[in-house]
């Protein structure tokens with residue numbers, strides 16, 4: 001891998017030189033410069049804490065059995081040749097082409113007129129909102145991996161394995177309107193994350209995102225050089241040994257602490273960060289989310305009382321409690337995270353497609369194309385998140401995936417899933433209004449795109465950062 005790097009860089013430089021000589025492809029060059037591994041983050045961390053070391057003694061997942069080449073696997077080469085495919089795709093010319101193939105990309109580049117009649121042109125780069133765009137059907141490039149490459153994918157998300165008959169939902173690619181996304185490449189991601197620790201913290205939707213990311217990275221390494229530990233649903237770990245890189249998931253649906261009292265009453269402590277918060281520390285990349293659990297009513301509601309300071313109360317509006325908890329989280333991040341070492345992301349609300357949202361996910365095979373479609377999820381909650389992040393001292397990159405995911409009513413697990421660790425029974429499948437899961441997403445599927453956007457944010461500077469006020 002190392003020996004490959006410098007020729008690749010040289011070729012990049014050469015290509016950029018040719019491109020600027022021709023007077024176009026300027027954006028591509030600047031994007032490629034931006035995407036080169038940064039040397040700014042010098043302090044690499046190793047997993048040194050004892051608890052983390054214990055967690056590393058996980059299971060090594062065996063390589064999947066070679067699949068016979070059937071019609072269905074024509075475009076799904078076995079992992080070994082997939083690496084070659086990726087290498088080809090990562091060649092600079094491919095990236096240049098990919099970045100210029102969209103008519104929309106011209107909007108991102110505004111060559112200004114030559115100053116004083118000089119030869120040189122300067123490029124004024126308009127910021128591209130990668131979360132603004134549309135879904136395009138892309139049978140060849142998507143999905144990014146085959147589910148049998150990642151035997152550790154859970155029953156909850158393995159729609160194909162669970163008998164989902166259609167597969168179009170796997171083939172949609174997100175196309176921003178102002179630019180093209182860099183083509184996802186697992187080895188580039190791992191190279192960028194060499195010696196680093198990535199933690200994903202939040203509810204089961206962030207677990208969904210972890211499963212997707214673990215599989216996307218696992219597909220790029222030799223199976224015996226990967227460690228996957230995922231026996232507990234509260235903590236999961238992927239580790240690429242050759243890159244000294246780990247990606248962990250910590251379950252923490254409120255980000256603040258939920259504690260059961262002696263009388264079994266459950267207290268949501270709005271002023272206290274989640275109990276295992278200490279274990280998130282030291283990460284180089286942190287990706288948070290929260291939201292859904294605050295909206296739960298009735299039987300689903302996880303708490304009996306809120307606590308703020310010494311005061312325990314039953315009645316507080318969800319939005320008020322949510323705001324307070326997010327501020328607790330923000331304060332914790334501001335105090336504990338070193339912005340020179342750590343990049344912090346917040347993933348926005350993942351939408352559901354229940355009957356309340358006028359689009360039940362069951363039996364859906366196509367994304368929503370009506371651009372005026374709006375979701376039921378309260379805008380006020382989204383506003384609280386955006387406002388909180390804006391007020392923070394530490395810059396937080398907002399993965400604004402809500403809108404693009406709203407279109408994807410076809411991408412949920414619906415009846416091809418498990419509940420409490422058991423696959424839905426035939427009887428349950430016949431009663432989708434009661435049993436379909438319209439919150440979580442199939443894999444391969446939508447969360448892969450969230451991770452492609454994460455990749456884009458890490459490799460280029462085109463992400464929409466909600467910067468702090470100072």
Ligand SMILES: *[C@@H]1O[C@H](CO)[C@@H](O)[C@H](O)[C@H]1NC(C)=O
Pocket residue numbers: 363
């Ligand atoms: C689901 O889709 C199938 C195929 O289009 C159709 O036969 C069936 O009636 C649909 N079921 C419901 C409940 O809409």
Ligand SMILES: *[C@@H]1O[C@H](CO)[C@@H](O)[C@H](O)[C@H]1NC(C)=O
Pocket residue numbers: 131132386398400403464466
């Ligand atoms: C997130 O996306 C939505 C919909 O595209 C947009 O209205 C909102 O302003 C975005 N939020 C931020 C902070 O960029």
